[in-house]
Amino acid sequence: MHILWNDQIVEREEIKIDIEDRGYQYGDGLYEVVRVYNGHLYMMEEHLERLWSGAEKIRMQLPFTREALTANLKRLVELEGIKEGKLYFQVTRGIDAPRNHALPDPAKVKGVLTANIIPYERPVKKMEEGITVAVVPDTRWLHCDIKSLSLLGNVLALDDARRQGFDDAVLVRDNKVTEASAANFWVVKDGTVYTHPDGNLILPGITKMKILTLAKELGIPVKEEAVSEGELFTADECFVSGSLTEIVPVVKINDFIVGDGTPGKITKQLLDAYITSVVADCGKSNPE
Secondary structure, rough: EEEEOOOEEEEEHHHOOOOOHHHHOOOOOEEEEEEEEEEEEHHHHHHHEEEEEEEHHHHOOOOOOOOHHHHHHHHHOOOOOOOOOOEEEEEEEOOOOOOOOOOOOOOOOOOOEEEEEEEOOOOOHHHHHEEEEEEOOOOOOOOOOOEEOOOHHHHHHHHHHOOOOOOOOEEOOOOEEEOOOOOEEEEOOOEEEEOOEEOOEEEEOHHHHHHHHHHHOOOEEEOOOOOOOOHHHHOOOOEEOOOOOOEEEEEEOOOOOOOOOOOOOHHHHHHHHHHHHHHHHHOOOOOO
């Protein structure tokens, strides 16, 4: 396996991460996951925009330009020869020794970039059958809009749900639904789609951005407003969305069966439109 390490592509065994890298010691860094279709980086510009926005929020000076990062990521994808995959990359604030909570002088510390790509296929079974979720209190920090390496809150929420026998968690803070453990959450009621507005309590999803555009094109009403925990249990349809998830129906929340327990009409309509948009931008992966 090849890894992008700063501005070099090397074998995985060559990578060395210093024990005083702030990403390792503080989770002080950012990451992105980009879906690769037919060898193309889907919505790459939007991912870069979110990365630069996150860097500004955490006062990090990124050690590369957008053009250089994009070129190196494309080189990595081509070298690995993976047509359908997920590309993960992260950048930490870098090595600061001795360990110190205070942010280091950016002129003296350079960020560390790593990236890898592995095969990944569309989760067709989940799309066709749907998933189950458990309601879990959202106890994460108050900067969920930053795609930070610090994901322990998300990890524990997912584990809470899995321990109860569910596929994922739907997070609730102050009686309002925020998102799933690693995806945006959507509720359909009386033909209108609801999702939490962007802000510090949720991640501004790249797929969410595309869904909002598609819904408008399809004439499906959307309200970016939070729904209450109670409204989950009167929903006609629910689904989650993300770069890897794409759009996956939610068919059960706790003991409540959503709709008739199968993927809903509007969910399937949006999923079909999403897949069509991917093909339009990236081409067919396996032309017939």
